[in-house]
Amino acid sequence: MxxxxxxxxxxxxxxxxxxxxxxxxxxxxxxxxxxxxxxxxxxxxxxxxxxxxxxxxxxxxxxxxxxxxxxxxxxxxxxxxxxxxxxxxxxxxxxxxxxxxxxxxxxxxxxxxxxxxxxxxxxxxxxxxxxxxQYIDEETECPIAKASRVKPLAEDTYTKSIDTEYSDIDLNGHVNSIKYIEHILNLFNLEHYKQMSVKRFEIAYMAESYYGDVLKLYLRDNANDTFDAEAQKDSHDDAKNTVLVRCSMKFE
Amino acid sequence: MxxxxxxxxxxxxxxxxxxxxxxxxxxxxxxxxxxxxxxxxxxxxxxxxxxxxxxxxxxxxxxxxxxxxxxxxxxxxxxxxxxxxxxxxxxxxxxxxxxxxxxxxxxxxxxxxxxxxxxxxxxxxxxxxxxxxQYIDEETECPIAKASRVKPLAEDTYTKSIDTEYSDIDLNGHVNSIKYIEHILNLFNLEHYKQMSVKRFEIAYMAESYYGDVLKLYLRDNANDTFDAEAQKDSHDDAKNTVLVRCSMKFE
Missing domain, CATH: 3.10.129.10 (Hotdog Thioesterase)
Incomplete structure (x- = not known):
């Protein structure tokens, strides 16, 4: 073993x-x-x-x-x-x-x-x-807080849309989990990163997206260097968009 | 040694x-x-x-x-x-x-x-x-053709523009060499990759680009599953754009 x-x-x-x-x-x-x-x-x-x-x-x-x-x-x-x-x-x-x-x-x-x-x-x-x-280890410590529940983001926090591309898609046929992180961190400009670093990043994967989907990205400034973000899948019609990931960030 | x-x-x-x-x-x-x-x-x-x-x-x-x-x-x-x-x-x-x-x-x-x-x-x-x-090894074989000289691409091969983002920039402060490859391979859709794979990819780095630059991407179909591509830096005025990379691809 x-x-x-x-x-x-x-x-x-x-x-x-x-x-x-x-x-x-x-x-x-x-x-x-x-x-x-x-x-x-x-x-x-x-x-x-x-x-x-x-x-x-x-x-x-x-x-x-x-x-x-x-x-x-x-x-x-x-x-x-x-x-x-x-x-x-x-x-x-x-x-x-x-x-x-x-x-x-x-x-x-x-x-x-x-x-x-x-x-x-x-x-x-x-x-x-x-x-x-037999591999469950309940003793070793991982002393950080569990993921929190991020509140839905309002329409006025909409920031930009991006087309999914070949390199976004993983072998499950959906957008690679890590690509969402990259797309969301790209919502901040270089000046922001000159002044502060990501201290805590949390993300919940709620639905899958596929090649051809348009990702709508939302960003909310919660003050105190904390931000929430969301990626939705554009429904391309009047139907409600699907929330793909919801994310919370703390910079310092 | x-x-x-x-x-x-x-x-x-x-x-x-x-x-x-x-x-x-x-x-x-x-x-x-x-x-x-x-x-x-x-x-x-x-x-x-x-x-x-x-x-x-x-x-x-x-x-x-x-x-x-x-x-x-x-x-x-x-x-x-x-x-x-x-x-x-x-x-x-x-x-x-x-x-x-x-x-x-x-x-x-x-x-x-x-x-x-x-x-x-x-x-x-x-x-x-x-x-x-003392580390030059002229004997070991690398039996593939050297890089060729890719001809400049005409204006009518313009395909799309992308903004440089935080994750594009490497520790030299310029757009990461590999990111150009990713951006250029993203010019082909998923159907294309279902039918063929990249057999040969060559790229020449001609000038550097920085955060805030807009990359203009050009793609030329040379028939027989070969393509050339170019990334230019949008000058944002009447001046000529700068060619950043020129690239040639063979699929099969």
Whole structure:
């Protein structure tokens, strides 16, 4: 049996940083997702095919809180473990440490496993019961607040629309979870990032969008350097738009 | 002394693929650049600071030719080595092999080292002479054609404009080399990628663009599944636009 916690070492490459040489939040997001994949695959509960059906993990919520973002050339580690398994969801935690072992950030995610055909979450114990349960680690601490409930954004917070493109689409055929983060962080200009950094970023994935969809982005300034954002799928007619993701950010 | 060739192992993660589960060309591009960085740093000719001046490697040309793109879950290797050092430029080669050692693609790049203040290329032998020369490998083969000279694109090939955003900008303060590749590949729709894949991609970096610039993208269909593309910087007045990159693609 593997240990409950999977550790992966990373280095910040120059082509993975923002203009200030700090690791891009979207690259960190991708690393977290890839670590989750590694952790699950190495323990026998990764993507699976059963009776002709393909089951894949999809991200439902993600919270990242960084005290210090690694910089160009820095080595760092991501530890990940599962803290809970419910009927349809797992809680997964992450600890980001610098090369000296000091925690520089934490993250929490909620994942579901969907049937690729009907896109619905499946009973995790039916799929992975004893395989996954032995890896639940309820002791290791992940001392950041859980995701909050972001209030819907009003129409007057509409900021801009973007067309989904080839590179937005992942192998599930929908817009890549991390691309939403990139699109939302692009709502702030370079001046903003010269003055402050993202301290906490949380996002809830509420519906899927596909190639050809137009993403309508909303941004609300809540004062005290906190902002909420939303991406909706433009319905192209009088019907109500569908909310795709809702997001909350704290800068400092 | 290190070996002349640096090898890095990679795995294709689900969040690094396109909608068909094949490694994204932009992620591969990033891997190639990061391997170059590793190769140079480990041999003592990476980014350097001397008398208060910072010198950084910048990419001048890149050609990637893939016989087979690695798929989700595949392990693969990138080997990189330097084949030539001129006054201002180095030729760097890459071989991409699958987990069984079969070559599945090659790449060639031309790099220059610039003074970060004046953005001009510097004499490489003055900066790294004996350090870099001992690593020149002229024997190992990289059997793909060198970059060609792409003819300028006419005004009637104009396709669309995009605003540069926070996530486009790298730590040199200019638009990330790989982002141009992503923007250009986004000029084709999903139907196109369902029918064919990029076999050869070549790009020449001719001028830099910065935050706030508007990128005008041009695309020319040369028949036989070959296309040329160009990104220009919109001058916002009657002056001639500046050509930023010129690119040639072969699909199959």
């Amino acid at each position: 593997c240990s409950k916690i999977e550790r992966t070492e990373f280095k910040v490459y120059p082509f993975h940083t923002d203009f200030q040489g700090k690791l891009s939040m979207s690259v960190l997001g991708n690393h977290l997702l890839n670590c989750s994949e590694n952790h699950a695959v190495n323990r026998g509960f990764g993507e699976m095919a059963k009776n002709g059906t393909v089951y894949r993990w999809v991200l439902s919520r993600l919270v990242i809180e960084m005290f210090e973002m690694p910089k160009n050339g820095d080595k760092f580690f991501i530890d990940t473990w599962i803290s809970n398994v419910y009927l349809y969801f797992t809680d997964r935690n992450y600890r980001i440490t610098d090369s000296e072992g000091k925690a520089i950030g934490y993250a929490k995610a909620v994942w579901a496993m969907i049937d690729q055909a009907d896109r619905k979450p499946k009973d995790l114990h039916e799929l992975h019961g004893t395989t996954i349960d | 290190c070996s002349k060739i640096e090898r890095t192992e990679f795995k294709v993660y689900p969040f690094h693929t396109d909608f068909q589960g094949k490694l994204s060309m932009s992620v591969l591009g990033n891997h190639l650049l990061n391997c170059s960085e590793n190769h140079a740093v480990n041999r003592g000719f990476g980014e350097m600071a001397k008398n208060g001046t910072v010198y950084r490697w910048v990419l001048s040309r890149l050609v990637i030719e893939m016989f087979e793109m690695p798929k989700n879950g595949d392990k693969f290797f990138i080997d990189t080595w330097i084949s030539n050092v001129y006054l201002y430029f180095t030729d760097r080669n890459y071989r991409i092999t699958d987990s069984e050692g079969k070559a599945i693609g090659y790449a060639k790049a031309v790099w220059a080292m610039i003074d970060q203040a004046d953005r001009k290329p510097k004499d490489l032998h003055e900066l790294h002479g004996t350090t870099i020369d």
